[in-house]
Amino acid sequence: MTPDAIANWVDRLPPRAALYARLGRFDRPAGIWLLFWPCLFGAFLAPVAGWWPLWPLFFLGSVAMRTAGCVYNDIVDRDLDAQVARTASRPVASGAISVKRARLFLLLLSLVGLGVLLALPRQAQWVALASLMLVAGYPFMKRITWWPQAWLGLTFNWGIPVGWAAADPTLRADLPVMLLVYGAAIAWTLGYDSIYATQDVEDDALAGVKSSARAMGAWLKPGVGLFYALTVALMALALWRWGASWPVIASLIPAAAHLGWQAVTLQPTDTQSALKRFRANQFTGPLLLLPILLAAIEAGA
Numbered sequence: 197m198t199p200d201a202i203a204n205w206v207d208r209l210p211p212r213a214a215l216y217a218r219l220g221r222f223d224r225p226a227g228i229w230l231l232f233w234p235c236l237f238g239a240f241l242a243p244v245a246g247w248w249p250l251w252p253l254f255f256l257g258s259v260a261m262r263t264a265g266c267v268y269n270d271i272v273d274r275d276l277d278a279q280v281a282r283t284a285s286r287p288v289a290s291g292a293i294s295v296k297r298a299r300l301f302l303l304l305l306s307l308v309g310l311g312v313l314l315a316l317p318r319q320a321q322w323v324a325l326a327s328l329m330l331v332a333g334y335p336f337m338k339r340i341t342w343w344p345q346a347w348l349g350l351t352f353n354w355g356i357p358v359g360w361a362a363a364d365p366t367l368r369a370d371l372p373v374m375l376l377v378y379g380a381a382i383a384w385t386l387g388y389d390s391i392y393a394t395q396d397v398e399d400d401a402l403a404g405v406k407s408s409a410r411a412m413g414a415w416l417k418p419g420v421g422l423f424y425a426l427t428v429a430l431m432a433l434a435l436w437r438w439g440a441s442w443p444v445i446a447s448l449i450p451a452a453a454h455l456g457w458q459a460v461t462l463q464p465t466d467t468q469s470a471l472k473r474f475r476a477n478q479f480t481g482p483l484l485l486l487p488i489l490l491a492a493i494e495a496g497a
Contacts, residue, residue, distance in 0.1 A: 233481030238359030349382035
């Protein structure tokens with residue numbers, strides 16, 4: 197049984213509610229955390245402690261936008277999903293939820309996202325709105341480029357500039373530092389989503405879907421290792437540029453070890469191995485956040 201079809205807590209819900217929970221991936225919350233942690237990456241870069249009242253908005257926005265993104269993706273990709281074993285049972289691809297009802301659900305989620313947007317400071321609203329082009333384009337990237345995971349990196353980590361702008365209304369925070377952290381997060385996403393894409397390599401080839409996992413082929417493990425090494429290197433460079441002490445920069449070691457474990461132990465042909473290591477990245481987020489938080493404390497001391 198594929199991960200999208202396996203029984204879990206949503207099956208204890210009323211049947212219709214369970215379908216919508218599966219459509220929104222509420223049974224698989226890793227994506228919510230992968231959107232939420234970058235928001236805090238950016239917010240903690242602000243020279244003032246402006247992030248504290250904002251984190252509930254960041255979390256609610258991550259829930260709403262990740263769910264909306266899944267629904268939008270399933271509407272656009274319903275024909276492709278029907279050709280891939282892992283995704284064929286998804287509610288829209290299988291016909292359990294009509295496209296019309298999925299669009300209504302998407303509208304509801306978008307209204308929640310709009311409420312979060314309007315609650316953010318004005319400068320953060322403009323930054324957040326710029327992400328809509330990235331979100332709208334993502335489902336089509338797998339038809340255009342062998343590296344849709346790079347586009348996902350740009351999209352999933354847009355919370356970094358949003359959090360940066362929201363926490364510091366004067367935008368006094370160091371822009372190069374923010375861009376280095378953004379680059380580190382993009383490399384992180386390239387690594388973990390390449391791992392995720394290994395689950396569908398054979399079906400993607402049959403359906404004509406492109407991915408970094410297919411592009412790297414036998415070089416996938418060293419490729420993931422390279423992306424993760426770049427993540428740590430860019431994060432260390434950002435901390436150095438910010439003026440962090442060596443002990444703070446060294447606090448990246450737990451994150452580096454966790455990412456190294458994923459890359460070294462990954463078995464690309466084992467779906468469960470790939471899924472376990474992909475999901476482990478919801479815990480990588482706080483490990484990457486730790487040195488940013490320590491650097492922020494140090495800078496404010």
